[in-house]
Amino acid sequence: MSNNDKGFQENSKGSIFGRGSAVNTDNRFERLTYRESDASFEYRQESFQENGEDGTEINPRTKFFKDNSRTIITHNNSPDVGFESSVNVYRGCEHGCAYCYARPTHEYLGMSAGLDFESKIIVKEDAPALLRKELMSKKWKPQVLVMSGVTDCYQPIERKLRLTRGCLEVLAEFRNPIAMITKNHLITRDKDLLADLARDNAALAFLSITTLDSELCNVLEPRTSRPQFRLQAIRELAEAGVPVGVNIAPVIPGLNDHEIPAILKAAKEAGAKYAGYTMLRLPLSVRPIFEEWVKVHRPDRAEKIIHQIQDVRGGRATQKDGGEKSRVPRMNDARFGSRMRGEGVLADQISQLFKLHCRREGLNEDDIELSTEAFKRPLEEKPESPQLDLF
Numbered sequence: 001m002s003n004n005d006k007g008f009q010e011n012s013k014g015s016i017f018g019r020g021s022a023v024n025t026d027n028r029f030e031r032l033t034y035r036e037s038d039a040s041f042e043y044r045q046e047s048f049q050e051n052g053e054d055g056t057e058i059n060p061r062t063k064f065f066k067d068n069s070r071t072i073i074t075h076n077n078s079p080d081v082g083f084e085s086s087v088n089v090y091r092g093c094e095h096g097c098a099y100c101y102a103r104p105t106h107e108y109l110g111m112s113a114g115l116d117f118e119s120k121i122i123v124k125e126d127a128p129a130l131l132r133k134e135l136m137s138k139k140w141k142p143q144v145l146v147m148s149g150v151t152d153c154y155q156p157i158e159r160k161l162r163l164t165r166g167c168l169e170v171l172a173e174f175r176n177p178i179a180m181i182t183k184n185h186l187i188t189r190d191k192d193l194l195a196d197l198a199r200d201n202a203a204l205a206f207l208s209i210t211t212l213d214s215e216l217c218n219v220l221e222p223r224t225s226r227p228q229f230r231l232q233a234i235r236e237l238a239e240a241g242v243p244v245g246v247n248i249a250p251v252i253p254g255l256n257d258h259e260i261p262a263i264l265k266a267a268k269e270a271g272a273k274y275a276g277y278t279m280l281r282l283p284l285s286v287r288p289i290f291e292e293w294v295k296v297h298r299p300d301r302a303e304k305i306i307h308q309i310q311d312v313r314g315g316r317a318t319q320k321d322g323g324e325k326s327r328v329p330r331m332n333d334a335r336f337g338s339r340m341r342g343e344g345v346l347a348d349q350i351s352q353l354f355k356l357h358c359r360r361e362g363l364n365e366d367d368i369e370l371s372t373e374a375f376k377r378p379l380e381e382k383p384e385s386p387q388l389d390l391f
Contacts, residue, residue: 015296018222020096021114021289027347034349060119062094064157067122072130072167073145083179086149087131089163089373091122093151095183097221098293102150104284118223121157128166135377137175142375144177154184156223168193173378178204181247183209183224185233191240198242199373206276207234208247209263211256219297231270240272243368245274248354252280253308254301255294257350262355270382273297273365277354279312279342291331306331312342312350 075085092106096118103113111120124130134140137383147153153164171178172193180187180194180203187194187205197203207230211217214226225233235246251257264275282290294302313333333342341347358364 015123015219018096019115020098020100020118020220020222020293030203054118060115062119062121062157064121064123067091067124068128069124069130071134072124072127073134074149076149083146083149085143086146087127087153087167088148088150089124089127089153089167090151090155090157091124092117092120094118094121094155094157095152095221095224097183097224099220099252099280099282099286099290101281101283101286103286103289105150107285113290121155123157123161124163125161127163128170131167132170133150135176142176142372144179144370144372145171146179146181148181152182152184152224153180154182154186156184158184159186161333165190165193168197175200175202175374175376177204177207177372179204179370181206181208183207183221183230185225185229188236191237191242194237194242195240201369201371202374204243204245204274204368204370205237206245206247206274207231207267207272208249209267210252211259212262212266213259216256220293230265234267234272238273243274244272245276245363245368248275248277250280251277251350252305253346253350254305255298257353260353261349262361264354264357264361268363272334272363273366274368275354275358275361277350278340279347279350280309281340282309283334287331308346308391311344312347314343339345 008269013233027281056334071086072087072089074088077084091109092111093100093102100117103117104115106113106120109122111117147167168178168190175197178194178197182233187207194203194205209227209230210221212227214228217224222231234246246263248256248260248263251260260277267275280290291306298305307329308381312329341351
């Protein structure tokens with residue numbers, strides 16, 4: 001069977017090799033939609049790259065567009081996310097994780113949360129310069145910045161564009177603390193800058209590991225580094241002196257929740273000191289994308305997985321409606337306090353399992369508290385005055 005034949009066969013099953021979504025979902029803000037013929041989707045298998053990233057190239061091939069943003073630091077007031085300010089140098093993410101909660105952000109750009117999100121990437125080429133400008137402003141109060149608060153700052157194109165490294169160079173110059181979150185081994189390229197900041201207690205890195213099963217990772221997170229390479233990244237960062245942790249994100253009931261003990265153990269053995277987890281979130285258009293993924297890739301367990309997601313989101317609980325009892329299928333809960341952890345018996349069991357094995361592995365024994373004490377603004381170079389020529 002040729003590569004093209006295999007590509008068409010997989011597409012007919014609702015799957016495109018190397019992509020987390022096989023379709024472009026309707027944009028909730030747009031009346032008109034544009035559909036490409038399924039027959040236009042092809043792929044070519046290329047060599048497995050040295051960092052463990054899947055080097056497949058498919059049709060639709062990824063396209064990149066310049067973003068002309070005038071600012072780079074964004075702020076939030078959510079009590080759930082654990083940080084107030086973040087930097088995102090890319091909009092959209094080629095990693096293509098089927099569950100990604102950030103997918104609906106592409107709809108604000110007139111695109112789809114499906115294939116568009118992972119194949120049409122918006123690039124903030126001026127990110128390092130914008131970051132320097134904002135840190136130089138007297139309005140900036142030194143505080144921890146997070147990179148990858150929305151989309152991954154080490155997605156494949158970063159290898160070429162080096163915008164994340166450019167931002168880290170600025171942060172190192174200002175000694176402003178930074179916390180990194182990624183699913184990509186590429187972070188080890190910048191361990192020199194992170195280790196430098198860590199000497200002032202101004203750097204922290206988290207590797208997100210959803211599963212230790214490479215086959216599952218291949219279809220769930222098609223263009224991320226494979227699990228063994230993320231563990232290798234934890235090891236390399238720890239050896240370089242960078243405080244590092246593991247984030248089990250997301251926990252998907254019925255699919256990967258049983259892996260929590262193994263992931264924590266493997267991360268600890270690699271050098272992780274901290275651990276966290278987040279429950280699967282399926283806001284807006286992410287739900288149909290993920291539901292379709294489950295039906296295609298885990299058809300024998302699809303019903304169980306969907307029901308357990310509903311269980312942690314209160315979606316199958318009996319509710320009163322007009323005096324009558326009914327069951328409302330819900331797979332997402334946007335309320336602060338529950339959206340990251342879920343609620344109900346199953347959510348509590350997952351929480352207790354996580355805490356038990358963190359204690360068993362000796363994780364989270366120290367508090368995470370980065371410092372802004374070393375922050376400094378470099379002296380601005382002032383142009384020489386022509387008046388000096390008079391003397």
